[in-house]
Amino acid sequence: MSIDVATPGTLEDQLVLDGTTADTLFLQARTASTFADDEVTDETLQAIYALTRMGPTAMNIQPLRITWVRSAEARERLAAHMYDNNKPKTLAAPMTAILSFDGDWHELLATVFPPGAARKTMFDENEAIRTTMGSNNGHLQAGYFILAARAAGLAAGPMTGFDAAGVDADFHAESGYTSFMVVNLGKPSTAAGHPRLPRLEYDAATDTV
Numbered sequence: 001m002s003i004d005v006a007t008p009g010t011l012e013d014q015l016v017l018d019g020t021t022a023d024t025l026f027l028q029a030r031t032a033s034t035f036a037d038d039e040v041t042d043e044t045l046q047a048i049y050a051l052t053r054m055g056p057t058a059m060n061i062q063p064l065r066i067t068w069v070r071s072a073e074a075r076e077r078l079a080a081h082m083y084d085n086n087k088p089k090t091l092a093a094p095m096t097a098i099l100s101f102d103g104d105w106h107e108l109l110a111t112v113f114p115p116g117a118a119r120k121t122m123f124d125e126n127e128a129i130r131t132t133m134g135s136n137n138g139h140l141q142a143g144y145f146i147l148a149a150r151a152a153g154l155a156a157g158p159m160t161g162f163d164a165a166g167v168d169a170d171f172h173a174e175s176g177y178t179s180f181m182v183v184n185l186g187k188p189s190t191a192a193g194h195p196r197l198p199r200l201e202y203d204a205a206t207d208t209v
């Protein structure tokens, strides 16, 4: 167990998670570029989504859309849109997810937010607000997604280094979804990665008013 000591008590004393869970989700988990060869099953993908969808979004709009890239053909097609440093790891990953947001999330407002269903007409007329809310809440859900993958025993390798317009033309021509992140997934590799990069100290990143 590797929880750092924080003043005045240990970090562990402040958590309701056990140490293994805190390590799995946050403290030992690393962004991954390499993975074990094990297949990622559809059941695992469904478990990841079951957790992801429960994280909160504004008005419960849930704009995140996920395209699972499983076939070799689709993987080659996706890799063609990745920046060069991201191509090899995307080609080698057991599973990859394209994360997008649906700019027309308001079409499902009556389903996800019945008390505010009447507000749909307001959003019909305001694409700019729909895009801002879709993007912001989609990114929020992407954070839940990464932690959900870790909770399912996977390592995640999120990447924004890709041609999003190219991905959308290739994968989202019918849906109109807007991609914003590609995440490689797989069982953690035992290969040594680079040392952890520094995190900002509490006083550098927070203030109290």
Ligand SMILES: Cc1cc2nc3c(=O)[nH]c(=O)nc-3n(C[C@H](O)[C@H](O)[C@H](O)COP(=O)(O)O)c2cc1C
Residues within 6 Å of the ligand: 029, 030, 031, 032, 085, 086, 158, 159, 160, 161, 162, 181, 196, 197
């Ligand atoms: C939104 C996002 C975009 C990222 N894009 C890339 C990328 O395009 N290529 C890459 O190699 N790493 C990318 N990373 C990886 C980050 O550099 C990495 O998560 C960060 O340095 C923390 O690493 P650690 O989890 O191992 O401590 C991205 C991470 C996030 C969260």
